Amino acid sequence: MAKDKQAGPATLTRDEPVKKAAAASTVAPKPTPTRSVISDPSRSAxxxxxxxxNYTLMLAGIAIILAGFFIMSLDKEEFGFGFLGLTLGPIVVMGGFVLEFFAILARPKA
Structure with a gap:
């Protein structure tokens, strides 16, 4: 029994670190950050x-894509296997998608 009470490294129980952490965290809570309000409407734009x-080019691209699908629907051949359904319409639709890609990646003018 004398060996049990011998001074050595202190062992912590499961709840002691939590109690020590709770005692150490008596610092005042941090203030919650507030949102900055933009008063100048030109800054928000x-x-x-x-x-x-960009938005003008996007709308033009959507119009071209719709025009390409309309051109494909004008084909009088069976199942759309004519020139309008297999060649011209898809080329116009792809042109619309290229314009959309350009509209997204173009830098807005300041």
Whole structure:
């Protein structure tokens, strides 16, 4: 029994680290961050990801894609196997998708 009470490294129970951490965290809580309010309306418009030119090109691309599908529907051949359904329509649709790709990647003018 004398060996059990011998001074050695202190062992912690499962709850002691939690109690010590709770005692150490008596520091005042951090204030919650507040949102900054943008009072200048021109600054909020400048933070948009796309500019007016981008949106105009996107709308033009959508119109070209729809025109390509309309051209494909005009084909009078069976199952759309004519020139309009197999060649011209898909080329117009692909052109619309290329324009959409360009509209997304183009930098807005400042």
């Amino acid at each position: 400048a933070s948009l990801p796309f500019g007016r030119q």
